Every structure is written in C-alpha cells, then in structure tokens.
Amino acid sequence: MSWQWFHRLSSPKWFYQISGRMLPWLWTITLALLAFGLYQGLYNSPADYQQGNSVRIMYLHVPTAMASMFFYVYMAIAAAVGYIWRIKVAHMVAVSIAPVGAMMTFLALFTGSFWGRPTWNTWWIWDARITSELILLFLYLGFMSLHQAFDDREVGDRAAGVLAMVGLVNIPIIHYSVYWWNTLHQGATISKFEKPTIDPSMLTALLTMIVAIILFALCIILIRIRTEIMSREYGKQWLKEEICQ
Amino acid sequence: MTENNKILSVEKLGIRRSERWLFEDLSFDLSAGEVLQVVGVNGAGKTSLLRCLCGLLPKAAGQVNWGGNGELIPLYLGHLPAVKPELTVFENLKLHPIAGQFATDEAADKAIIEVELHGYEDEPARTLSAGQTRRVGLARLLIANTGCWVLDEPFTSLDVDGCHWLEQQMINYVEKGGSVLLTSHQPLTLLKEPRLLTINKQRQI
C-alpha cells in the first residue's frame, strides 16, 4: 500500500495534481498561523527584561534558522533518493528546496545580525551558531551553483546529489568543529543569543512561528517544484491539459 | 543471464541525453565471432550507445549483460585517443590496463612493431602525429585478451594502408572467436557483411 503511494509520488503528473489541490489549503493554514504567531509575538507576549523589545526578533530568527537546517536535511534526502532510485521528481524536489533553504539561512543570519545590534552594538559576531549558519549558506550556494553549471539538468541533478549527500554527512562534523572552535575563544562571545527567560506566551508564539515559517517555506517550495515540473515536462500532453483547466 | 556463447545481451535499453530520450526499448544480442555494425544518422546515438554499453554513460532504462557472468571487459576505442602525451609510446601501452590486465614487455614490443611504430617506443607520445597516436590505441587491440572489441569510428585518422590493416585484424580476431561492435562511416570490406543495427527514434533491427 505504502509502496504504491511512494511509486505514484514519483510521477511528476501525480505530484503536480496533488500539490495543486493541496496548495490552497496549505496557504490558508500558513497565513493563519503566521498571523497568530506574529500577533502573539509582537503584541501578546512580554518584552525581555534584559533585551527589551529587540528580543522579538527571536520570533523570526529562530524559526528561519531551524527551517534552514531542516530543509537542508530534506534536500539531501531527496537528492539521495533521486540518485539511488533514479526518481526524477526527487531531484526536482531537491533542486526546488535549495534556493528557499538558502534564503531561510540568509534570513536567519540577517535577523541574527539585527538582534545583536541594539544589545551588543555590533552587526556581526562570530559565535558558534551564526558561524555554522554561515557555512550552511555556503553549502546551499555550492549546491545551487554546481547544479546550474551543467547544461544537461539531469546530469546536474546527479552531481548536486552527490554533493548534497557529502554535505549531509559533513554537517554534524562542521557543526561540532565550529562549536569546539568557539569554546576556545570564549572571550569574544558571551553567548550572543542568550535564551531569554521563557514566558508561556512567548513559547506559544515561538512554536507557532516555527511551524508557520516551515509551512511558509513549504508552500513556496511546492510552487517551485510545480514550476520545475512544468519546465522539465514541457510539451507533454498531460501538462497541457492540466494548465488549460 | 547470458547463454554461454553470448558475448553481450541488451534488453530494452533506453538512453537519455540533454533531457531527451535518444532511443528507447533497444534490444539485441551479440554472439562470439560476430561483427555488428551500428548505423544511424548523425546524432542518432551511436556513440552514446557504445559508451553506455561500456559503462561510460549511465543508462536510463533496460539491461546490459556482458558475457562471462558480467565479468567480460571489452576493449573500447572511442573518439578520444586515450594516449598520454607525456608518456612514451611504450609506457602508454604498458602502464594502462587493458581488459583488466597489464601488458607484458614482450607483448607491448610486439604490438608496437605490428602497428609500425617501431623506433618510437621511447618517444613521448606528444611528438606523434594524429595518425600515429591513433595507432598507439590500435596497438591495444593486439594486446587485449578479451572476447569483444567496441570500436567507435576506428578508421579515423588512418591512411589507406592503416584501414586495410585494421580490417585484416578484425577478420583475424573474428575468426578466432572474437566479436566486434563498431560504428563506421566508411564501408567495410570484410569477408562477410556485418550484421547491422540501426538506431532511429523508433528503434532497431
């Protein structure tokens, strides 16, 4: 039963149709959660006694950081599935996740930068998490650059797939190395993002935003996958019918 | 699984290139002592087929089964000369594996004499002309200990004598039970007409 589902998922046509039906619902849920989360975070929860209102950046920074890591893993798994079982849709998924994941990483770095500024008067600081995020951004950019360097997208898929798998194995190593490096230089970094004392309303807001941001990214990724399907299945009869509906 | 005298068995092979199917559903067999010539228009996929059979191009669908339970390594001569310019002719023959083995000194010397490159053994390959470089590749045919030759436009850069020579080698090889799979723009003059495998979008033989 589940193999059948998996097999159907690997057909671009089926994926396109299912995602087309799912998207409106997903968007509704996403926007609802975003609205609720932002309201909770910006209005309904207290400011931190130490950091003041700037702690509210956390509601964007933490979700985007988590999304960036989560989606890299997903991208690598999709690329691996595509590589090992030669499923085209899996490759399309991986290729579509990459730019969104990279953007999430960039947002995490960007919001992190703003978070530090009022409190520690600096736009950038080399603490372990931020440095790890930066390296993650390089990994995403490497994947994207490698893929687009090939004229034949299917060859590019496989090349980027190898890279994604190598990156996945390396991420824990890089993460740990950066943390280890950071402990050597304690002076420079008083954990910049000290977790503020968590009030329950803050927790609700944070969790809501995490789910909301991940769903938001997912919606965009689905749109990208659909576009990728359109691009690669160009000229096929089923696609013409779908679009003309 | 291949039968005992089947050198190669191909089932429903499909190859994609540049995001398009070159061909699909190609099936054929190659037996010992046979010559099979792949024909088709330019761009039909002849070179891609040969490379795919040799494992140099991934297949998109189907099965490729080489004889000897998949252990047979054919000798492949493609468009690229596979000759290192900074190594000498002798080193080029001795240091590159051929069908899973390395040539002995005597075999390499003999082959060099056969392809009329005697005297060039210790010359770096970059000093050779295109035709001479091609002959270094052909020397590998004489050294190879394998049941099949896969040749992609082997007559390129050869003069008339060279072409006759190669055809004679093919005749000898086939008589001893070897098989040849090749593409060629030139008409072949062998003892027997080769079997033809036509590649077109819709398929084959």
Add this chain to the structure above:
Amino acid sequence: MMIKILLHRELLRHWRSRQDLINPLIFFVIAVSMFPLAVTPEGELLEQIAPGVIWVAALLATMLSLESLYRDDFHDGTLELLLMQSGSHYKVVIVKIIAHWLTSGLPLVIISPILAVMMHLKGDSFWALLSSLLLGTPVLSLIGSVGMGLTVGLRQSGVLLSLLVLPLYLPVLIFGASAVTSAAMGMEYSGQLAYLGAFLFASLSLVPFASVAAIRVSIR
C-alpha cells in the same frame, strides 16, 4: 599488482610534468609572505597569526593543485580507459589520490618549516605544524577529489571548486590551526591531532565511494 602499476603510472605522469607541481608550492610561499607585508612584520604579532595563515595558505594551495588529479586524464580519454579497463573504479581513484598527496600535500608539509621560520613560529609549534599538516593534507586531497570529480567536465570550474570544497575543509582547518596555536602557547595539542587522525580515517573509508560517484557523474 594493479595498484603498483597504476601508482607507477600516476607518479610517472606527475614527474613528467613536474613544472606543474611547483606552482602550488610557490603559491604557498607567496601567500604566506603576503601577510607580513599586509599586516605587520613584527615578530610577536606574526607569531600569533602564523598558524592560521600557514594553514589557510596550505588549504588554498591544495585547492590549486587539485586539477592534477583528473583534468588531463579526463580530456585525453585515459581516465575513462582507466576506469573501464581496470575493472575497479576504487583502485583507480585511491591510487590517484595517493599520488596527488605524494606530489602536492607532502611537499607542502616538507617546506612548512621554512614558512614557520619566516612567520616567527617557535620551537614546539614546528612539530605541531608538521604533524597537523601531515595528518590534514591527505584529508584535503581526499575531500578535494570529490569536488574535482564533480567539476572536471565543466568549463570555469576553478572558482566553483573552491565554493564546493572549502566549506568541507573547514573542520580540518579548525583543528589543524588550533593544534599549532596550542603548541605555540605551550599547551597540549594531542587532542587536535587525534581529531585530525579521526578525520583521516573517516575520509579514507568514506570518501572513495563519493569520489567514484563524483567522477562517474562527469564521465558521459
């Protein structure tokens, strides 16, 4: 037997184009020399930045040398011949990586003491530098082979190669430079060396698979 002859081939071909091997070494020296010029010639400060500078320069020099792994063989057809006719992709790739390290990584290790002197690194750090480079440069060759395998068929692959490979090099850089810095401060550095050793063993076991997969993507 096959490995011996393949290795013979690799070393011979590197030797015949030995002028290409010198360039990364020269780069290594020049890159390190730029820092006193750019920052300060003061011994004390140089000593502080020396471990990092030498390690970064070693990384970059290794990256420049990666071309010699596959590029020529790819373009004259011998790479596909080796892969196909040897019957074993892994042997070919491993031999190439070993030869690459012997001709690029090991020379870096050997001339590093000279650079240590130029950067005013003292006594203990010498050994730390040598041992960290000795353990680290093979890892650089190994990981680099994956990047090189993926990009060998592309035009303008040099910059792309850096983007792919440098993030993966960072753990080696962190522990390698830290080993030398610790030694310079008179502290223990065996921990860092242990990590480097772990990286070496891990890459020796895992990288060949990725490297073979990478080069097979490029050959078509």
